[in-house]
Amino acid sequence: MKLLRLSFPLIILLIMSCNEDPPVYQEGNAKLVLTVMGDTSVVSDDTTCVPLSNAKVILFSEYGYMIKYTDETGKLILEGIPSSTYTITARLNHPKYSNILLAGNLSDIEIISGKVVNDTIIASQISNTGIAINELYVGGPLNNIFFFYDQFIELYNSSDEVKYLDGMIVTRVPGVSAQNIKAGEDFGNDGDIDGVGYIFKFPGEPGEKNYPFHPKTFLVLAQTAINHQNNVASSIDLSGADWEFYNQYSTSDFDNSSVPNLINMRSDKTVDFLIGLTQDVIVLASGEDSNWEDGIDIDTILDGVEYQGGSTLEKTLDSRVDKSYTLCPAKYGGKSMQRREPGVDTNDGISDWEIIPAPTPGRQ
Amino acid sequence: MRKSFAALFILLFLGIITNAQVSRTKAMGGLSYSILDRDQSLSLYDFGKNPAWLYMDEKETYLRIEPSAQNLWGDYRRKYDSKSVSNVSVSFTGIKTLGTLGTFYGTTIYDYELRTDYYRSVRKDPYAGEAFNVADTMAGNFRYSGPYINLMYSWELLPELYVGGGIFYHIHDGLKSTYSYAKTIYRNTGGKIGIAYRLFDNLLLGTSINYFSKQETIEETDVNLLDIEAFIYRGDTYHIVDRASTNEQKIKGKGTTFSGQIYWEVDDNLEIGIQGNYEPSNSKLTFPEKNLIDVEDGYTSFEYYDAQIKTQYNLSDDILVGVYGGYFHNYSWSMLSKKDLLIWEWEINRLIAGIGSSYKVDQNLLIGAEYEFSSANVDSSKYIDKNIQSFTSIDHIIRIGIEYELSNRVFLRTGYNYCFYEHDLILGGTDVASHSFTLGGGFPLFDSFVVDAYLEFSNKSPNETDNYHRSNIGGRIAITLNNF
Numbered sequence: 001m002k003l004l005r006l007s008f009p010l011i012i013l014l015i016m017s018c019n020e021d022p023p024v025y026q027e028g029n030a031k032l033v034l035t036v037m038g039d040t041s042v043v044s045d046d047t048t049c050v051p052l053s054n055a056k057v058i059l060f061s062e063y064g065y066m067i068k069y070t071d072e073t074g075k076l077i078l079e080g081i082p083s084s085t086y087t088i089t090a091r092l093n094h095p096k097y098s099n100i101l102l103a104g105n106l107s108d109i110e111i112i113s114g115k116v117v118n119d120t121i122i123a124s125q126i127s128n129t130g131i132a133i134n135e136l137y138v139g140g141p142l143n144n145i146f147f148f149y150d151q152f153i154e155l156y157n158s159s160d161e162v163k164y165l166d167g168m169i170v171t172r173v174p175g176v177s178a179q180n181i182k183a184g185e186d187f188g189n190d191g192d193i194d195g196v197g198y199i200f201k202f203p204g205e206p207g208e209k210n211y212p213f214h215p216k217t218f219l220v221l222a223q224t225a226i227n228h229q230n231n232v233a234s235s236i237d238l239s240g241a242d243w244e245f246y247n248q249y250s251t252s253d254f255d256n257s258s259v260p261n262l263i264n265m266r267s268d269k270t271v272d273f274l275i276g277l278t279q280d281v282i283v284l285a286s287g288e289d290s291n292w293e294d295g296i297d298i299d300t301i302l303d304g305v306e307y308q309g310g311s312t313l314e315k316t317l318d319s320r321v322d323k324s325y326t327l328c329p330a331k332y333g334g335k336s337m338q339r340r341e342p343g344v345d346t347n348d349g350i351s352d353w354e355i356i357p358a359p360t361p362g363r364q
Numbered sequence: 365m366r367k368s369f370a371a372l373f374i375l376l377f378l379g380i381i382t383n384a385q386v387s388r389t390k391a392m393g394g395l396s397y398s399i400l401d402r403d404q405s406l407s408l409y410d411f412g413k414n415p416a417w418l419y420m421d422e423k424e425t426y427l428r429i430e431p432s433a434q435n436l437w438g439d440y441r442r443k444y445d446s447k448s449v450s451n452v453s454v455s456f457t458g459i460k461t462l463g464t465l466g467t468f469y470g471t472t473i474y475d476y477e478l479r480t481d482y483y484r485s486v487r488k489d490p491y492a493g494e495a496f497n498v499a500d501t502m503a504g505n506f507r508y509s510g511p512y513i514n515l516m517y518s519w520e521l522l523p524e525l526y527v528g529g530g531i532f533y534h535i536h537d538g539l540k541s542t543y544s545y546a547k548t549i550y551r552n553t554g555g556k557i558g559i560a561y562r563l564f565d566n567l568l569l570g571t572s573i574n575y576f577s578k579q580e581t582i583e584e585t586d587v588n589l590l591d592i593e594a595f596i597y598r599g600d601t602y603h604i605v606d607r608a609s610t611n612e613q614k615i616k617g618k619g620t621t622f623s624g625q626i627y628w629e630v631d632d633n634l635e636i637g638i639q640g641n642y643e644p645s646n647s648k649l650t651f652p653e654k655n656l657i658d659v660e661d662g663y664t665s666f667e668y669y670d671a672q673i674k675t676q677y678n679l680s681d682d683i684l685v686g687v688y689g690g691y692f693h694n695y696s697w698s699m700l701s702k703k704d705l706l707i708w709e710w711e712i713n714r715l716i717a718g719i720g721s722s723y724k725v726d727q728n729l730l731i732g733a734e735y736e737f738s739s740a741n742v743d744s745s746k747y748i749d750k751n752i753q754s755f756t757s758i759d760h761i762i763r764i765g766i767e768y769e770l771s772n773r774v775f776l777r778t779g780y781n782y783c784f785y786e787h788d789l790i791l792g793g794t795d796v797a798s799h800s801f802t803l804g805g806g807f808p809l810f811d812s813f814v815v816d817a818y819l820e821f822s823n824k825s826p827n828e829t830d831n832y833h834r835s836n837i838g839g840r841i842a843i844t845l846n847n848f
Contacts, residue, residue, distance in 0.1 A: 019644050020665045022697040027705040028747040063602045080750050082602050083703055113705055113747075144590065278591065309591070309607050330591035330607060 030083055031116040034076040036090040038102040038123035051075070052102060052123060055092040060350050061085060083113045087324060089351030090121045091341075101126045103346045107323070131157050131213060132303045132345040133284055135338040137359040138275045141234040142334040150228040150235045151275050152361055153221045153282065157213045158343030165211040166204030167287035170221065170245075170262060171296065172197045172273070172280060173304075175316065184281035184306055184317030192295030193283065193304075193318050199292045200245050200262040200273050206287045211260075218342075219243060220361045223273055225259040234334055236359055245273035265290065277331040278309035281317050305349055307337060326353035334358060387430075387842040391804025391818030392765025393779020395732045397674050397686035398720030399765070406637030406674050408560050408570040412625030415528030416558040416570060418518035419467045427845045428457040434838030440825055441834060442791055444490040444497065446479035446506070451838075466519025473512040475536070482506040486546035486582050486594070487615065488538060494664040495698035495708035495746070496649045497597040498582055498613050504542035508550075510535045516556075524562040531555045544584035544592045544611075552578035560625075570625040576645075577618040585610040596651070598662065598700060599707055599748035606651060614658065619645020619666070633678040642669040648701070662707075664698040681724075688718040688736070707748040712789065714740040720763070728769040736761040740789065757787035765802075775806040777818065791834060793826030809843075817841040 036055045041048040051074025059066040061084035070076045070090070089105035104123035111117050134156035140148030153170065157163050175183035175195035187194040204210050213219060222241035229235050239256065246261035247253045249270045255261065262273075275282065283304040289297040304321035307328040315325045326349040329335030336359040339345070339352050346352055389395050389404055396404055403410060408417035432455075437448035455473040462468065484499040488508065511534075518528030531554070538548035558572030584592045586609065594606040594613065606613070621643040628636045645666045653659040672690040679685050691714070698708040720734030738759040745752050765779035781800035788796040804818025818840060825833040 019667050020646070022665070022709060023699045023704045023706045025705055026745075026747040027700065027703075027707040028750055062604050064605070082598075082748060083700075083705060112703075310605070330593055332590045 025114050027083060027113050028080045029113045030079075030081055030111045032076070032078045032081060032111055033116065033118045034070075034078075034088065034090075035120040036070050036074050036076070036092075036104070036123060037120060038092060038104070039125055040095065040102070049122065052090070052092050055090045055102070055123070057088065057090045057121075058351055060087045060089075065354075081111060083111055085109065086111055087348075087350050088119075088121065089346070089348060090123055091344075091346075091351075092123065094125065101341065101344050101346075103344070103351075105346065105348050105351055107348075126344065126346060130159055130302060130343075130345075131155055131163055131284065132339070132343045133282060133305050134218065134343055134364075135336060135360065136275070136282060136305065136307065136328075137236075137336040137361070138280070138307075139277050139329050139331040139333055139335060141228075141232050141236070141332070143232050143234060143332055145232070146332070147228075147232045147235065148274075148277055148331070149224055149272075150232075150238060151223040151273075152238060152241065152359070153275075154338075154361060155213070155219045155221065155284070156339075156343035157215050157217055157219075160215050162215060163213040164209045165202045165213050165219075166208035167206035167290075168202045168302075169199055169265070169285050169287045169290055169296075170201075170273070171199045171283045171285065171292065172275060173283055173296075173317075174276065174280060182314075182316035183279075184283070184304065184321065186298070186318045186320075187295070190295070191299070192289070192297045193301070193321065194295040196292040196296060198269055198273055199265045199290070200247075201265050201287060201290065202243070202262055203260070216342075218362045218364075221245065221262065222259070222361075223275070224254055225256040226254065236361065238361065241361070247272050265292065278328055279307065279313070281306045283321065303345055305353070307349070307353075322347050322349045324348050324350040326350055327355065329355045336360070338364070387804065387816040387818055387840055388767075388777065388806065389765070390820070390840070391777035391779060391802050391816070392732065392767055393763040393781045393800070393802055395720065395722070395734055395763050395765040395779070397676065397688045397718070398684060398732045398734050399686070399722045399730075400676075400684060406627060406635050406676060408568055408625045408627050408637075411637040411672075411674055412570055412572075412623065412627075412639045414558040414560055414570040414572045414623065414625050415516050415530050415556055416518055416526040416560040416572070417568075418469055418516055418528050419520060419526055420560075422459045422467050422469065423461060424459065424846065425461050426459050428455075428842055429845075430455045430457070430840055430842045432838065432840035434836065436834065436836045438824075438832075438834040440791055440793065440832040442491065444483050444485040444499070445791075446483065447481035448479075450478045450480070452476050464520070466517055469514075469516040469518075469530070471512075471514045474510070475512065476509040477507065479506040479508075482540070484595075486540060486544065486548065486584065488536065488548055488550050488580055492647070493666065493694075493696050493710070494615075494647055494649070494662070495599050495748070496615075496662040496664070498649075499595045499597060499603075500540075500544040500546065500584060501593060501595075502543040504540050506538055506540045506546075508536045508538040508548075510537055510550075526560040527558070528560075529555065529557040543586075544594070545586065546582055546584045548580055548582045550578070550580045552576060558623075566629040568625075568627040570623075570627075572621075572623045572625075574621040574623070575619075578616070578647075580615040582613045582615075583610060584612075596649070596661065599746055600751070601749045611651070613649060613651040615647055615649050617645060617647030619643055635676045637674045638672070640669070640671045643667075660701040662698060663701050664696060667693070667695040669693050679721075683721060683723050685721045686719070686734070688716070688720075690714075690716040692716070708744075708746050710742070710744040712740055712742050714738060718761075722765075730767040732763075732765045734761075734763040736763075740787075742787070742789065755787055757785060757789065759786060760784045773806075773808050773814075777804045777806070778802060781822070783824075788824075788826065791824070791826075793832075795827045796824060797827070798822060798824040812845055812847050814844045814846065815841065816844070 037049040038052040091103040094100035102123040104121040135154035181195040220241040222238040225241040225244035227237040244259040306317035306325040408414040409421035453475040457471040514532040516530030534552040536550040540546040554576030556574040560570040594611040626638040649662040650658040718736035722732035779802040783798040800822035806816040
């Protein structure tokens, strides 16, 4: 009986100890105080940083995008945002010169509940002076027959002068898994990116001036320049594309004779310029280094974009080409990826790009 | 303002697996303690659910077959609820008495459920009290089906010492008819053991332990191998996207219930049943990271305990008075596992007091009525959504039932049940009124069969918006074979 009396409280204690205590810290108590400053001087060599009011601030985390604007003092105060690792970018058109963008960003900002993060973005001037990849439509239209042959790459000349495409190359850089070369990485640290899969070239040689690219215009490089709506109703008409990828080593690649071609530089590749539907690295280079076997020199690269299907995947493109990546839409969904502002390239894909509901070849 | 908690109450409304033996009292408006009924007694088995007392509670061998059907519809519903729910099931319950060797109980139920326009959620129960949900982008029909099996055995181990135990296994597979074509496999399995001891001739003590382990595996795969987006919600506002040709999530849970029971027959006219239960349990949401290993994303802990007392007093040969009291405590918290951050914490403390009486007007007519008062204190802090709520709900329930014996063992039964909820913890409305009407009967069929059946129609609506309601119509037939 005594044993019973002693054991009873022990049993009760044992049962009650099954209960667990909740974590000490609660979600939802994070605070971000962000100040956006920008250099608005144009003529003077001295930078003049002033608070940027009404600057667009894009916060990206595992929860997706959040777009906010700074107040008149250039500050953005956010309370209660979920804890995560954020990439934050701020951008604003120069108050006087529309071809100048003020942009800056912060990467890997740890925002944790219960803490106040106080940081400043210094936006520097980015003059829209070059050629950039402006839109990537890779996932195919809405269909269930695995149709994705209406892929295209759109370029934009954001400079004020005519550029020339002669000899430029467009490459896919998926890496070489057998050699452990990741997509777009500088394998061996020799100043180039390795693992080129496909390489197509504009006619001519770098420095020649036969194929002009006029300022503030778009060029559409179609995988196959036909009206794809004849095959899949939800697709697009690319018969009016400016350029077409054509593999002269292929026996089946269709060639629209009224559209000039980019041609294949790898004779071992006998299919069209097929782009990864949910993950790939696309690079546009001047063509001064077209020896793909030892990698494309980074200093000849005009623009490069890495896109992925999820935020948990590894980013592999060399950060000198682009320091982040962009999220792509689901395949066979008819959506596209486009730069937020035409041709504006801050070398930060996650901030520069957005998913749009439908492709817009030849326009923003 | 809509408030939804619904943690432990959803089964009551959906009626997925209802007790197979309550056709008589269900037909009488749901009378529970004001009426003498062989399946609603105060015993350790009927009231305390202690398997050890099965041996003493069930003294007759029988086989009962119960088909049932139910349909639930209406616009008064929560975000992830379906437009309507249709449910059909058939159960087979057998009791086999083996004399001094003990008593065996077995039941098997096959259940089919169709949820029409189930809104985005691909979880079987998106309102289980956890802060996590899995959804796709479309409403679609979802069907669940599968068996439930429960086996129990009890015998007298030593003089006045009874032991019993049982196992149960429940599996449901589900399939969504559109977009993600989500497939779910839900299984819940466990066991129960109990002992009962007759301390005195009129005093019984019992204790039991119940363990369960459940898992819901959800897989979204497009039949055309297209990409599928699964939205894993953390709270109501924020979600992450899991996207691939095939996505898989698992919700695993387990828990143990410790119970104690007392049955005291004070004298020939007064019986008292007391029970207390304590149940810690948990669940966790996992999914493969980088398509490789399962990683725990969210964790939820539950704590439940209650204390209940039921008494029945024979005021006279014709009048029975029943009293019921209960205290129920539910506490839960959910956290983000990787960050160890609390995102939702809720607590419900409910006190119930009820009184009722049944009166045998004459040899053929029995009437009964019960009134229950309930007070629930609710605190909910959804930290991640900045949604903090605290309120008290005063609820009232009235049950009225009539049984009339038309001729020898031929019964006609009817009932009415009225509930008023200041705050509806299931669907979220305020000042919600529920009306339920039941009609049933019982009669012998040949020498060996007894048939009991009932139909129920209920309607629930908040007063805040006209024309919002959630209605339910259902019925059950119990065919009991007394010799087999």
